[in-house]
Amino acid sequence: MADENKEELVVEAVGLTKIFKDFWNRPKARAVNGLNLGIKKGEVFGLLGPNGSGKSTTIKMILGLLYPTRGELRVFGQDPQNVSIKSRIGYLPEETYLYKYLTAFETLDFYGALFGLDAEQRKTRASQLLEMVGLAHAVDRPVGEFSKGMARRIGLAQALVNDPDLVILDEPTSGLDPIGCREVKDVIRLLASRGKTVILCSHLLADVQDVCQRVVVLYGGQIRAQGLLTDILRQEDKTQIITPRLSAETVAELKNFLSAHGVKDLDKVAVDNPGLDLEDYFLEVVRQATEQKVSTAGAHAPGAMPEYLQGNVPTGQQLLQSLKGDAEEEKRKAEAAKAEAKLRAEMAAKEAEKLKALESLKGEDKPSEEEVKAAEKQALDEKAAKDREELNKKLAGLNFKK
Numbered sequence: 001m002a003d004e005n006k007e008e009l010v011v012e013a014v015g016l017t018k019i020f021k022d023f024w025n026r027p028k029a030r031a032v033n034g035l036n037l038g039i040k041k042g043e044v045f046g047l048l049g050p051n052g053s054g055k056s057t058t059i060k061m062i063l064g065l066l067y068p069t070r071g072e073l074r075v076f077g078q079d080p081q082n083v084s085i086k087s088r089i090g091y092l093p094e095e096t097y098l099y100k101y102l103t104a105f106e107t108l109d110f111y112g113a114l115f116g117l118d119a120e121q122r123k124t125r126a127s128q129l130l131e132m133v134g135l136a137h138a139v140d141r142p143v144g145e146f147s148k149g150m151a152r153r154i155g156l157a158q159a160l161v162n163d164p165d166l167v168i169l170d171e172p173t174s175g176l177d178p179i180g181c182r183e184v185k186d187v188i189r190l191l192a193s194r195g196k197t198v199i200l201c202s203h204l205l206a207d208v209q210d211v212c213q214r215v216v217v218l219y220g221g222q223i224r225a226q227g228l229l230t231d232i233l234r235q236e237d238k239t240q241i242i243t244p245r246l247s248a249e250t251v252a253e254l255k256n257f258l259s260a261h262g263v264k265d266l267d268k269v270a271v272d273n274p275g276l277d278l279e280d281y282f283l284e285v286v287r288q289a290t291e292q293k294v295s296t297a298g299a300h301a302p303g304a305m306p307e308y309l310q311g312n313v314p315t316g317q318q319l320l321q322s323l324k325g326d327a328e329e330e331k332r333k334a335e336a337a338k339a340e341a342k343l344r345a346e347m348a349a350k351e352a353e354k355l356k357a358l359e360s361l362k363g364e365d366k367p368s369e370e371e372v373k374a375a376e377k378q379a380l381d382e383k384a385a386k387d388r389e390e391l392n393k394k395l396a397g398l399n400f401k402k
């Protein structure tokens with residue numbers, strides 16, 4: 001920890017210890033034992049370890065749900081009990097904790113309200129998040145009826161409702177089908193690319209390997225191993241070459257060549273056809289079925305990442321579109337601008353008509369100059385307010401993006 005820049009540490013633990021006591025206050029389980037941790041801003045950090053190794057206990061201390069028995073713990077530089085940091089953290093617990101009689105929408109609305117979001121924000125975020133996790137079709141279903149995978153999905157949506165800077169996910173992919181797993185991993189990667197910090201606890205090591213930059217492996221509440229995945233998993237004493245398919249003769253020649261260049265133990269030279277990743281294979285099969293419109297009563301394809309989670313950073317697609325200059329978008333913008341100009345011209349014409357009417361009024365009734373001025377002002381004020389309202393209404397209807 002000494003060489004790490006303290007400024008950018010989102011979670012910092014020194015000698016963190018949690019001992020659970022029994023009814024008579026006797027030590028029962030040393031769940032976490034002298035943990036030293038430094039989790040940096042923007043990294044996806046994997047907390048690994050066998051059952052009972054202290055992962056969930058560590059997470060609960062980070063969340064301020066459990067008091068450490070000993071040691072120091074700082075989250076965003078603060079004591080985890082500090083209420084001001086709660087709104088910066090999103091948490092998906094390992095157990096389902098949802099209110100089973102609330103619908104999917106009401107669940108997100110409820111958690112949004114806990115974070116003080118107004119009704120409009122809650123409504124927008126809830127529908128965007130439900131779309132993102134592929135539950136848009138189940139908005140009005142009570143979450144108590146949800147399958148395990150659906151419950152994980154709504155749990156993930158709940159963890160993101162407050163647009164947190166630190167997202168803690170305890171077993172996020174357990175119970176999810178491979179599509180759901182890939183979707184959660186994509187969400188994690190996107191969150192990290194937006195500068196959010198993610199702590200991931202999972203027994204599914206392939207998923208951890210896919211998204212985490214750094215991991216610690218706990219055993220008996222202590223760190224047994226830790227480091228960057230790229231460092232830990234690299235086999236420095238081996239070289240891998242992937243080429244298009246080689247003939248048996250070329251392989252034989254290659255072995256002779258290697259032998260001539262001092263490679264001993266030729267029986268350790270492995271030549272075979274690399275296999276596909278099972279996840280990629282599975283997703284390709286599903287993609288083809290979807291493309292062929294094979295019907296399914298199961299989970300639906302996930303939707304896009306909500307805009308508020310994307311921050312100001314454009315997605316790759318948006319970037320490409322902006323570079324290419326999307327013709328459709330340009331056309332839509334031109335149409336909207338034309339309609340806006342037409343509206344403004346209509347308003348100006350109406351205004352001129354009204355002024356003309358006022359002019360003629362002056363001549364007929366011969367009111368005093370003050371009366372004319374007051375009448376003019378009142379009429380113009382009323383008209384301006386009405387026109388503004390009408391223009392805003394029509395512009396809103398056009399959904400014109402600046």
Ligand SMILES: Nc1ncnc2c1ncn2[C@@H]1O[C@H](COP(=O)(O)OP(=O)(O)OP(=O)(O)O)[C@@H](O)[C@H]1O
Pocket residue numbers: 020021028029030031049050051052053054055056057058094
């Ligand atoms: N509330 C509690 N009271 C007593 N002991 C507890 C409590 N919570 C956890 N423990 C004990 O602390 C140890 C660590 O548990 P923890 O839940 O942190 O493990 P974990 O790494 O999350 O395991 P899993 O992979 O099974 O989720 C275990 O021995 C467990 O029995």
Ligand SMILES: [Mg+2]
Pocket residue numbers: 055056057094
């Ligand atoms: Mg656990």
